[in-house]
Amino acid sequence: MTTIGILDLQGDVSEHLEITKRTLDKMGVEARVSKVKTASEVAECDGIIISGGESTVIGKLMKETGVLDVIIKQNIPVMGTCAGMVLLSKESDYEQPLLGLIDIKVRRNGFGRQRASFEDEIEIFGGNYKGVFIRAPYALEAGEGVDVLAKLDDKIVAVAYKHHIATAFHPELTDDTKIHEYFIKEVLKCVE
Template sequence: MAKIGILNLQGAVSEHYDLTKKAVKNLGVNVKVESVRYAEDVEVCDGIILSGGESTVIGKLICKRGIDKVIKDNNIPVFGTCAGMVLLSKKTDFNQPLLGLMDISVKRNNYGRQKDSFEQPIDILGQKFLGVFIRAPALESYDETKEDIKVLSEYDGDIVAIQQGCNIAISFHPELTEDTLIHEYFINEVLNKIN
C-alpha cells in the first residue's frame, strides 16, 4: 500500500489531510494518508505534502529533524503549497533553509501581506480552480533547460504552479477549497513513480 505523508509542522495540516483522504476516495486507490512529524515517519512515505505556514520556521525544523536528508536520500516526491513552494526552491529572496529539490527561484510574499490575501479562479491541469492566495509566493525564474520542468498555471503574468519530475510547487492553498483536483494529480504522480 502506498503512503502519502502530510508533514505536520505548521500550516493547514488538517485541511491537507482531509482533502487528501477525499482525493484517495475519489480515485478509488489503495493509499494510506498519515500525519508525519519526524524523519523516521517520512522515510516510509511514498510522497509528502508540505503545507503553508512560515517557510523559515518550517525549513529550520525540516533540517533539524533530518527530514530534508530523508526526502533527498529516498527521492520522495513532494507537493508543496505556499511556504512549501518556497522550500522546494533552490533560491529565494531571503536567506533561509531550503529543500532545493526544484530548479526554481521564488519570491516570498509576492502578493503582499496577510491583508492583501485574495481568491481568484485560475486555470490549472485543464480546469478552472479557485486559487486562495495568502501572503503567497510566486516564481521569479526557473531553469528552462531542464526537460522535466513544466509550468502548470499562471496568474497575472506570474507562474503560480510548476512541476519538476514528481515534485509540485504551487503558491496558493488548494487545501482551503473542497476541490481535490491537484491532490488527485499528485497522488497519481506518486503512484506512477512507484509502479
C-alpha cells in the same frame, strides 16, 4: 500499502489530510494518509505534502529533524503549497533552508502580507480553478525542464518537475481535488 505523509512541523495541516483522504476515495486508491513529524516517519512515506505556514520555521525544523535530508536522499515525491513552494525551490529571496528540488527562484510573500490575501480564478490542467492566495509566494523564473502549470498576472503560481508539484495557492482550502489527484498519480508512478 502506499503512504502519503502530511508534514506536521508547523501550521495547520488538517485540511490537507482531509482533502487527500477524499481524493484517494474519489480515485478509488487504497493508501494510508497520516501526519508525519520525524525523519523516520518521513522515510516510511511514498509521498510528502508540505503545507502553508512559515517557510523559514518549517525549513529550520526540517533541517534540525533530518527530514530535509531524508526527502532528498530517498527522492520522495513532494507536493508543496504556499510555504511548501518556497521550500521546494532552489532559490528564495530570503536566506533559509530549502529542498532545492525544483529549479525555480521564489519571492516569499510575493503578493503581499496577510491582509493582501485574495481568491482569483486561474487556469490549470486545461480548466478553471479557484486559487486561494494567503501571503502567497510566486516564482520569478523557472529553469530548464520545469513545467509551468499556471500563472496569475504573468507571475508563476504553479509548477511541476519530475514527480514534484508546487503551488503558490492553497488547494486544500477548496473542494476541487485536481491538484491532489495530480500529485497522487505521480506518487503511484514512483511506487510501481
